[in-house]
Amino acid sequence: MIAGPILTAAEMVAAEEAAMAEGISVGELMERAGREVADIAWRMAGVSETLILCGPGNNGGDGYVVARLLAERGSDVRVAALADPKTDVAKEARAKWDSPVEPIAGAKGAPLVIDALFGTGLVRPLSGTLAKTLADHVTSATHSVAVDLPSGIETDSGTLLSPVPKFDATVALGALKPAHLLQPAASYLGKVMLGEIGVPAKSDLRALGRPKLAAPGPDDHKYSRGYVLVAGGAMAGAASLTADAAIRGGAGYVALAGPDHPEGPLALVYRLAADPRTLGDMLADERIDVAVAGPGLGLNGKAEARLNQVLDSGRRLVLDADALTLIAQGGVERLHELSSVPILTPHHGEFIRLFGEGEGSKVERARDAAKRANSVTVYKGSDTVIAAPDGRAAIAACTPTWLATAGTGDVLTGITAARYAQNSDPFAAACEAVWLHGEAGRRAGAFLIADDLLDMLPGTLASCL
Template identity: 40%
Template sequence: GDLDLGIIDRAELIVDALFGAGLTRPVAGAPAELLVRAAARRRNGGVPVVAVDVPSGVDGDSGACRGPVAPADLTVTFFRAKPGHYLLPGREMCGALAVCGIGIDDAVLELDAVAPQTAVNAPALWRRALRPPAPEDHKYTRGHVLVVAGEMPGASALAARAAARAGAGMVTVGWFPEDDAAARPFFDARLPAALLRRNLGETGDLAQFCRERKVQTILAGQGFGRGAGRRQKLAEIARLPPSCILDADALFPDVPVLDGQSGPPDAGTVLTPHAGEFERLAGAGDAGTGKVGRTRRVAAETGATIVHKGYDTVIAAPDGRAVIGANALPGLASAGTGDVLAGIVAGLRAQGMPPFEAACAAAWCHAESARFCGPGLLADDLPDRLPEALAAAFGRAPAR
């Protein structure tokens, strides 16, 4: 029969079980009116809403809202959480999330037809690849990171400090001759004494420097500049033997290494785009497939691990593995925090951590560092809280 919309106005608890995670069409008609009224009752009358599986209207795969949604105070789902519980905007609609067993044996996850393709980013996924310092280590076994600076040296200073705090044995900040007048006094004033500084000369000299100084990882693109000559330098840097972390100005389609012809030089490359940079890389062809699907596609096409940054950061490997970040704080949405994240990835890669695992560990530790900072954080604060985040990743209390 007809739905009694007035029942919502008399309710003291609203249980939303209209639609589940498999919804593929917009909610319309009487169900949409019910959800609009339920949302108003919650907003104006303080009546709690409990959603079953997902709040009706939230796509369980993408987190997209298909029509009106009544935000829940509690969402109860079954067996395993869905990507839409962690992806925006659905994540903000779910409230607290409870995952309940309903008698399904975990062994079914070993079946190819239902094997999970996406996970929540957590230390259990990558802790074994996170290398603690060993008694026999020295600076070269811990890895040498080269951070290439450009027009905005502050971005490279943040990244370099993060790479060092992430455990790299040596960090060099280098720049090209055209930036020497600005870069040298800036870095002399701002960088800790333990971080090395160097005018790199021309790009032709860079391969020799990397070989002689045993550079394992190069981080480039952050604040580098967009002129034609700089784009060519980025292309040459990305083709050098060390593994590369490419950020910001290196993530434009017209940078020769990402022009669709040659792709990144090897599977060790990690790209760290924010939403705008990702849109330039991905195009709009599959915008309806959701953040996880699009990030997977770009990873497969480029052959690189992609860190698609945001409150719901998605990391995808070329082989299809993907994780969603669930521990980020809104306070990370400020200038320079992405440079810190790229530096953490570089520091972990230099120590031999595989690219996907390094990206996952970096994103998790980046968010935990923000948690240790508390409200009012600046990007400058994050590197110094990394040791605490790494201790948490190893499952032990930070040393005092």
């Protein structure tokens, strides 16, 4: 799984210009890009009959470099071009390819197909004929590789500008781009590999990687490892699952404040006996690091009152599920009154209730939401985006789709609370939690249920020590 900075199309251009300002020529960048793609294609297919589809821009120039390098290794390479090169550096790359170039129309397929038509920066759809030709070649090939991005994908949003076939591999040149991780594009890329070409890739947007966690020290105790309070409500199971995840996620102590019962308010200290204290009394405990509200809370008047107690507690907060629906009714502006930045974990429907449809990519919408709510916003999905009010953002790569089952969001909320109890930076804590949740899902495998994630968490956390 690739971690590191993610660059938009404009940021990638700026990074290349910075590299050239340091003395690297655009021709050298193209040679490096072509070498990276050629190496990956060689490892994938070895000596193979190869068809490289080249466009008129620098992506096509990369393709000519790939063709020359694979031919030097003994592959039978053919190049089919959409048009003559238009940039000077692409013309130079074409001139170094000393074999014929055939038109794309009518070109026969090959076991290895490399798409170097457009890649990064495309803003309009391919023609219907070209899209079909590309799809025919890719689907009939044994191996297929896209240079930077499959042609037909918008770089910054991951939108499919035209129909795109599924590739076996995509070589991200210089740095990851948003479309390498955002849906729907990410489903069409196959294995994404980074091709290092020596550009300074810096960005406030990054791909999540394995976090580095600390083991308890000799002076640690259950409260120093983080005390989490979960405010339950109408659905005891959801809140209990969140509490279980918090203790499995590394917190030292977790209290579950349950709903009112006929015999009076009930609060369960995790795995211990009943405690008659009210939620307000429990929240007054100065040892509490993080309070959680939402999973199983309910949407009635009692639920709203319990949420208000949590919001007024002065604790660090993690808010999810019903809490988000209740907050949406009054507006997210209230969150600006909190003493610390909360973490919100909405799925798509909750996100729309809180912030509306919005415009732009998922990253742009998450960043806008984080500023509007003065919160770290975890916009969940198969391409989860985490955004902070200061503009930092991250995308979780390859979130297992088997996580689309009841209760897994409650588990994420509990893990997030545990991490926030130990890490006072809410953005870093949320990033840790999302990675741990996804890795636990990967370890649990197909047909997982939410409880399976709890069993996977100790090993997952241990892998980060």
